[in-house]
Each structure stands twice: as C-alpha cells, then as structure tokens.
Amino acid sequence: MVIIKKSRDIVIEKNIAAIFRKENIVEYKSPLDYVSIGDFYKVYGYACLYSALNKVDMQELTLSFVESRYPRELLAHLREKRGCSVEEKRPGIYIIEGDILPIQIIDNRRLSGEENIWLKDLDNKLEPLELRRIAAEIRRRGKAARIEAYLDVITRANLESVEKVVKMSKSTLTLEQIFEEAGWIAKWEARGEARGEARGEEKKAAEIARNLLKNGFSVEQTAVLSGMDVVKVQSLVLQ
Numbered sequence: 001m002v003i004i005k006k007s008r009d010i011v012i013e014k015n016i017a018a019i020f021r022k023e024n025i026v027e028y029k030s031p032l033d034y035v036s037i038g039d040f041y042k043v044y045g046y047a048c049l050y051s052a053l054n055k056v057d058m059q060e061l062t063l064s065f066v067e068s069r070y071p072r073e074l075l076a077h078l079r080e081k082r083g084c085s086v087e088e089k090r091p092g093i094y095i096i097e098g099d100i101l102p103i104q105i106i107d108n109r110r111l112s113g114e115e116n117i118w119l120k121d122l123d124n125k126l127e128p129l130e131l132r133r134i135a136a137e138i139r140r141r142g143k144a145a146r147i148e149a150y151l152d153v154i155t156r157a158n159l160e161s162v163e164k165v166v167k168m169s170k171s172t173l174t175l176e177q178i179f180e181e182a183g184w185i186a187k188w189e190a191r192g193e194a195r196g197e198a199r200g201e202e203k204k205a206a207e208i209a210r211n212l213l214k215n216g217f218s219v220e221q222t223a224v225l226s227g228m229d230v231v232k233v234q235s236l237v238l239q
Contacts, residue, residue, distance in 0.1 A: 001025065001026065001027050001028070001043070001046075002025075002026050002028070003023060003024065003025055003026075003050070004017075004020070004023075004024040004026060005022065005023055005024070006020050006021065006022060006023075006024060008022065014115070015090050015093060015111075015112070015115055015116070016064070016093065016104075016106060016111070016116060016119065018089075019062050019064070019095065019102045019103075019104050020062055021059075021060050021061065021062050021102065022056070022060040022061070023050070023054075023056050023060055023061050023062075024061070024062045024064065025043060025046065025047055025050065025061065025062070025063050025064070026064045026065075026066065027039065027043045027063075027064070027065045027066070028066045029065075029066065029067040029068070030068075031068040031108075031123050031124045031125065031157075032124070033067070034067045034068075034069050034071070035065045035067045035071055035074055035105065036073075036074070037073065037074055037077050039065075040065065040074055040077075040078075043063060043065070044063065044101070047061050047063055047101060058100050058101060059100060059101075061101055061102075062101065062102040062103070062104075063101055063102070063103045063104070064103075064104050064105075064106065065103075065104070065105045065106065066106045066108055066119070067105075067106070067107065067108060068107070068108040068109050068123060069107065069109070070107050070110075071094070071105045071107065074105065075094060075105065078096055082098070082099070083098055084096050084097060084098035084099055084103075085097045085098055090112070091110050091111065091112055092106055092107040092108065092109070092110030092111040092112075093106055093107075093111070094106070094107070108120060108122070108123070109123070113130075113133070117133065117134065117137055118147075118150065121133075121134055121154065122150070122153065122154065123154070123157070123158075124157035124158060125158075126154065126157075126158045126161050127161060128161050128164045128165045130161075131154075131158065131161055131162060131165045132165055134154070135165070152216070156217075156221075159221075205227055205228050206228070206232075206236065209222050209223075209228050209232075209233050209236055210236055213233070213236060213237060219233050219234055219237065
C-alpha cells in the first residue's frame with residue numbers, strides 16, 4: 001500500500017490517476033493475489049482512520065485497488081450490497097460511484113500498454129516482445145539507473161523470457177545494456193555463466209552461486225542457475 005499526496009493545483013491527466021484528489025491510497029496486489037471483499041474493507045477502514053488521525057476530509061481522499069485479474073466478486077458485492085454503480089471508464093479501469101470516497105479498481109492486464117507500460121508490465125507472465133518493449137522505453141527515456149528495483153522484480157519473475165530476449169536481440173536495445181546502465185550487469189553475467197560454460201566446473205559453479213546469493217537470488221533459483229545441488233547451495237549460505 002502506498003499513499004500519494006497531490007498538490008491542489010496539479011492536474012494529472014494519466015488515466016490511472018484521473019480520480020486523484022489531495023490524498024490517494026493505493027493498494028497493489030501481486031499477479032498471484034487479488035483484491036478480496038475483506039481486502040476492500042480493510043483498506044476502506046484504513047482510509048477512515050487516516051482521515052481521522054490526520055484530520056483529512058474524507059472527500060479529499062481516494063482509493064485505488066490494483067490487481068491482475070477481473071474483480072468480478074468485488075464488483076458484484078459493491079453493486080448488490082453497497083448499492084454502488086460501476087463503470088469501466090477506460091480499458092481495465094472501473095470507477096465506483098455512490099460512495100463518499102472516489103474509488104477505482106484496476107485490472108492491470110487490461111490496461112493500455114502504450115499509456116501504462118510500467119504498471120501493466122509489472123507481471124510474472126511477460127512475453128519476450130513485452131520485455132523488448134520495456135528495454136526500448138528505458139533506453140528512450142534514460143530511466144535505467146532510476147528503476148533498478150523495477151528491473152529486479154520483473155527479471156526475477158520472468159527469467160525464461162529475459163533469457164530469450166537477450167538471445168533474440170540483434171539491435172542495440174538489449175537488456176544487457178540496460179542492466180549495465182542500472183548497475184545490474186554483474187548479476188546478469190553471473191546468471192549467464194551459470195547457464196553456460198560454468199556448468200560442470202564445480203569450483204567455478206560455487207563462485208557463481210555465492211555471487212547469485214549475494215545479489216538476492218533464492219537458494220532454489222541459485223541451484224537452477226548454477227547447476228549445483230540445492231543441498232550444496234544451502235551449505236554455501238551457512239559458510
């Protein structure tokens with residue numbers, strides 16, 4: 001969850017922020033999770049507490065819920081139990097009306113790829129073409145050094161697709177260059193070695209495994225990428 005504060009004189013034209021007012025509470029669910037009815041009331045309750053504790057008018061607050069699926073159960077509940085109306089104002093953006101709080105529920109996978117590349121592609125089912133589009137956009141905007149955490153997340157979630165992109169790309173817009181600009185090249189080199197010539201060389205595999213572990217890869221991921229047995233990788237963690 002994140003709270004975004006907006007100055008009154010700022011107009012945001014971005015589709016996912018069209019409802020924003022002074023204080024905006026955003027609940028983001030990972031691709032493997034969803035916004036349940038219980039989640040909705042938890043965040044709604046948090047908004048009430050936030051309003052009371054910070055002396056913010058409830059009408060100056062907005063709620064946004066982001067998930068990677070169609071919120072069928074929640075939308076039905078809002079219509080039938082709370083008497084709200086629901087309208088899909090833009091692809092994937094459902095505006096809830098009839099409550100004191102402006103509320104929107106966003107189906108991440110239905111968002112426009114042109115308008116919402118960063119949010120839409122925060123996913124674990126990215127195809128190589130989508131990753132190439134991200135790389136091109138990073139290069140175009142010169143964002144590499146400022147979105148290291150973003151690259152970290154999508155790379156961990158889409159290892160196979162990332163590998164395909166690097167192998168397929170014959171242009172200068174490769175993920176390897178993006179990683180280098182973001183200070184990520186060491187991680188990528190470690191992974192490349194682990195999947196290639198390092199296999200079969202026990203000593204070198206151990207060095208690569210240590211590097212992967214040091215850079216945040218899990219024991220299971222490290223075992224796969226280095227070609228080592230999980231038990232041996234676990235022993236490295238204890239050293």
